[in-house]
Amino acid sequence: MRPEYQQIIGMGRDAVPLILEELQKEPDHWFWALAATTGEDPVPPEHKGKLSEMTKAWLEWGERHGYVQSDDA
Amino acid sequence: MTLEGYFPNLLEAPYQLTSPASAHHNCIAWPARDQERWWWPDPMGQGYWPTGVPREQTLSAFEQAYGTLGFARCEDAELEPGFVKIALYARGLVPTHAARQLPQGRWTSKLGPLEDIEHDTLHALEGDWYGEVVLVLKRRVEQDESSMG
Numbered sequence: 001m002r003p004e005y006q007q008i009i010g011m012g013r014d015a016v017p018l019i020l021e022e023l024q025k026e027p028d029h030w031f032w033a034l035a036a037t038t039g040e041d042p043v044p045p046e047h048k049g050k051l052s053e054m055t056k057a058w059l060e061w062g063e064r065h066g067y068v069q070s071d072d073a
Numbered sequence: 074m075t076l077e078g079y080f081p082n083l084l085e086a087p088y089q090l091t092s093p094a095s096a097h098h099n100c101i102a103w104p105a106r107d108q109e110r111w112w113w114p115d116p117m118g119q120g121y122w123p124t125g126v127p128r129e130q131t132l133s134a135f136e137q138a139y140g141t142l143g144f145a146r147c148e149d150a151e152l153e154p155g156f157v158k159i160a161l162y163a164r165g166l167v168p169t170h171a172a173r174q175l176p177q178g179r180w181t182s183k184l185g186p187l188e189d190i191e192h193d194t195l196h197a198l199e200g201d202w203y204g205e206v207v208l209v210l211k212r213r214v215e216q217d218e219s220s221m222g
Binding site: 052 | 096097102109110111112113115117118119120121122186
């Protein structure tokens with residue numbers, strides 16, 4: 001596991017808004033860290049591994065849980 | 074860091090960049106001709122991994138993953154007309170990378186989230202980062218890929 005991943009996961013839930021903000025700026029494969037720190041998995045099986053779809057699923061999850069401000073807000 | 078920084082053997086072996094960096098697929102997806110998904114058996118279940126194959130970073134799991142596409146273990150990485158081969162790299166027994174053989178005998182690799190390259194030898198990517206080639210798989214070239222790279 002990449003060291004930055006270990007550091008992020010070590011932060012626990014505190015890392016979630018930071019990761020989601022990063023995802024909004026530049027989608028990348030932070031999904032394992034999100035799943036590890038939240039214990040959640042909002043990505044449907046047919047979207048596993050697909051960067052755009054996974055980013056969308058996690059950002060929508062972030063909105064529902066108050067981590068990400070909705071575009072409508 | 075440059076590609077040669079990660080893979081010093083590239084300094085001695087000809088290679089060409091063949092497409093720009095992309096985070097949409099990775100080195101394990103690339104030999105499977107999948108440019109839409111990131112293949113990885115992460116324990117959190119976020120990467121794509123073929124159904125029914127153990128989500129573990131073992132040679133057996135990676136062999137089974139490519140096995141779902143018809144690839145089976147073979148003896149060597151020599152060019153065999155009518156077959157396409159995949160070489161699996163590992164550090165110790167932990168898979169790290171895979172390269173696909175092209176019809177002329179060169180190899181194509183996607184370097185994680187970085188560029189993909191064509192390289193003359195498998196040795197070109199061996200070293201600290203990917204380890205060494207530990208397993209070669211092959212399958213018959215399918216009609217629709219006989220004209221593809």
